[in-house]
Amino acid sequence: MNIKNRITLFSTVWLLIILLVTNSGIYLLFQKNLHDNALEGTETRMESLTEAVKTSTETKMNMTQLLRAYLPGDSMIRIITGDNRVAATSSRITDDDKVQEIKPTYRPNQYSEVKTLNGMVYTVSQHPVIWTDGEVVSLQLIEKESSIPNTLQILRIVLIIATLLILIPSYMGGRFLSRLILVPISNLTKTMEENQRRGTYKRITINKKSSDELNKMARTFNHMMDLLENNYKKQEQFVSDASHELRTPLTVIESYAKMLKRWGSSRPEILEEAVEAIHSESIRMKELTQQMLILARDESQVDLQLEQSDLVEMAKNAAKNMNKAYDRDIQVHSNLVEIHVECDSLKIKQVLIILLDNAIKYSSAAINVELTKQGNSVRFSVTDYGIGITKENLDKVYDRFFRVDQARSRDTGGAGLGLSIAKQIVSAHQGKLYLESEEGKGTTVTLEIPVKQS
Numbered sequence: 001m002n003i004k005n006r007i008t009l010f011s012t013v014w015l016l017i018i019l020l021v022t023n024s025g026i027y028l029l030f031q032k033n034l035h036d037n038a039l040e041g042t043e044t045r046m047e048s049l050t051e052a053v054k055t056s057t058e059t060k061m062n063m064t065q066l067l068r069a070y071l072p073g074d075s076m077i078r079i080i081t082g083d084n085r086v087a088a089t090s091s092r093i094t095d096d097d098k099v100q101e102i103k104p105t106y107r108p109n110q111y112s113e114v115k116t117l118n119g120m121v122y123t124v125s126q127h128p129v130i131w132t133d134g135e136v137v138s139l140q141l142i143e144k145e146s147s148i149p150n151t152l153q154i155l156r157i158v159l160i161i162a163t164l165l166i167l168i169p170s171y172m173g174g175r176f177l178s179r180l181i182l183v184p185i186s187n188l189t190k191t192m193e194e195n196q197r198r199g200t201y202k203r204i205t206i207n208k209k210s211s212d213e214l215n216k217m218a219r220t221f222n223h224m225m226d227l228l229e230n231n232y233k234k235q236e237q238f239v240s241d242a243s244h245e246l247r248t249p250l251t252v253i254e255s256y257a258k259m260l261k262r263w264g265s266s267r268p269e270i271l272e273e274a275v276e277a278i279h280s281e282s283i284r285m286k287e288l289t290q291q292m293l294i295l296a297r298d299e300s301q302v303d304l305q306l307e308q309s310d311l312v313e314m315a316k317n318a319a320k321n322m323n324k325a326y327d328r329d330i331q332v333h334s335n336l337v338e339i340h341v342e343c344d345s346l347k348i349k350q351v352l353i354i355l356l357d358n359a360i361k362y363s364s365a366a367i368n369v370e371l372t373k374q375g376n377s378v379r380f381s382v383t384d385y386g387i388g389i390t391k392e393n394l395d396k397v398y399d400r401f402f403r404v405d406q407a408r409s410r411d412t413g414g415a416g417l418g419l420s421i422a423k424q425i426v427s428a429h430q431g432k433l434y435l436e437s438e439e440g441k442g443t444t445v446t447l448e449i450p451v452k453q454s
Contacts, residue, residue, distance in 0.1 A: 341449060359445075368382075
C-alpha cells in the first residue's frame with residue numbers, strides 16, 4: 001500500500017472511530033434522558049393514583065371502578081399481595097401478553113424501573129398501599145412507552161446519515177491532502193531519477209512563499225545538488241589543472257632522463273645537472289600536487305582544529321622564521337600586546353607564511369606586518385613596497401595558477417596557488433581576505449577573522 005492510500009485510510013478510519021464514540025455517547029445520553037423523563041411521568045401518575053386509592057379506602061369506594069378511572073392509555077395497573085399474587089388488574093395495553101412477562105413481585109417500599117421487552121420500552125412503578133381488607137399490598141403501574149423506540153430509531157438514522165455526510169467529505173479531503181503532501185515528494189523522486197539517468201544536477205522548483213517542511217526538504221535537496229555539482233566541477237578542475245601544470249615538470253624530467261640515457265655515463269657535468277633538475281622538478285611536482293589537493297576540497301570540508309591562539313606571537317614567530325630563511329627585514333606592529341582568537345593555529349600560520357612569501361617574492365624593501373583588533377574582529381595586514389599589481393589583474397590574483405610576474409615565476413618559484421589556498425582557509429574561518437595594490441608602489445593584503453572569546 002502506497003503512502004497516499006495509507007494517509008487516506010488512516011485519517012478516514014481515525015475519524016470514523018471518533019464519530020462512532022461520539023455518536024454512541026450522544027445516543028446513550030439521549031436514551032437515558034428519554035427513560036428518565038418517561039419514568040418521571042410514570043412516578044407522577046403513580047403518586048396521584050396512590051392518593052386516590054388511599055382516599056377510596058377511607059370512603060369505601062369501588063376499587064375496580066377507581067382503578068379503571070385512573071388508568072392511563074397504554075398502561076396496566078396491578079394489585080400484588082405479599083405472596084406475589086395478583087389480587088386485581090386493569091389494562092389498556094393491546095399486546096398484553098408481552099406485559100405478562102413482567103413478573104408480579106411484591107415490594108414493601110417504593111420502587112421504579114425501566115424494562116425493555118422485545119424492543120419495546122416499559123416503565124414500572126410500585127408503591128405500597130392499604131387494600132380494602134386492611135392488607136398492605138403493592139400497587140404496580142406499568143406504562144408502555146411507544147414513542148421512545150420510535151424516537152431512538154429516528155436518532156439512529158440521523159446519526160448514521162450525519163456520519164456518512166462527514167466521512168465522505170473527510171475521505172475526499174484525505175485524498176486531496178495526501179496528494180498535496182506527496183506532490184513535492186513525487187517531484188523529488190522524479191528529479192532524482194532524471195539526474196541519475198542523465199547524469200545532470202537538476203534542481204526542484206521552490207515556492208518562495210511557502211516555508212513548510214516540504215519546502216525545507218526541497219531546499220535541502222537543491223543545496224545538496226549545489227554541493228555535488230560544485231564538487232564535480234572541482235574534480236574536473238583538479239584533473240584539468242593537474243594535466244596542465246604537471247606537463248611542464250614531467251617534460252623537464254623526461255628531457256633530462258633522455259640526456260642521462262644518452263650522455264650521463266660519459267659526461268659527469270650532464271649527470272650532475274640532470275640529477276639536480278630531476279630532483280628539483282620532483283619536489284616542485286610534489287608541492288604542486290599537495291596544493292591542488294587542498295584546493296580540490298570544498299570550504300565546508302576544511303577540517304579546522306579550533307583553539308585559542310595569540311596572533312601577535314604567531315606573527316612574530318612567522319616573521320622571525322622568514323627573516324632567517326630569506327634574510328629580509330620584516331617588522332611586526334600591533335595595537336595590543338596580545339590578541340587571542342579561536343582559530344586553527346596551523347592553518348592561520350600557513351596563511352601568514354603565504355602572504356609573507358608573496359611579499360618577499362615581489363619586493364626587495366622592508367615588509368610591514370600590522371595587527372589590529374576592532375570590535376569583534378581582528379585584522380592582519382601584510383604590506384610590501386614592491387612591483388605592485390595592475391588594476392586589470394587585481395580580480396585575477398585569487399585565480400588558480402595566476403602569477404603577477406610571469407617572467408619571474410620560474411626564478412621565484414611557486415605555482416600561483418598560494419592566495420587561492422589562503423582565501424579558502426580564511427573563508428572556512430568565516431573571515432575575509434582582501435587586497436589593495438598600486439603598480440610600482442606595493443601591495444597590502446589584509447586578513448580579517450571574527451573573534452570568539454573563550
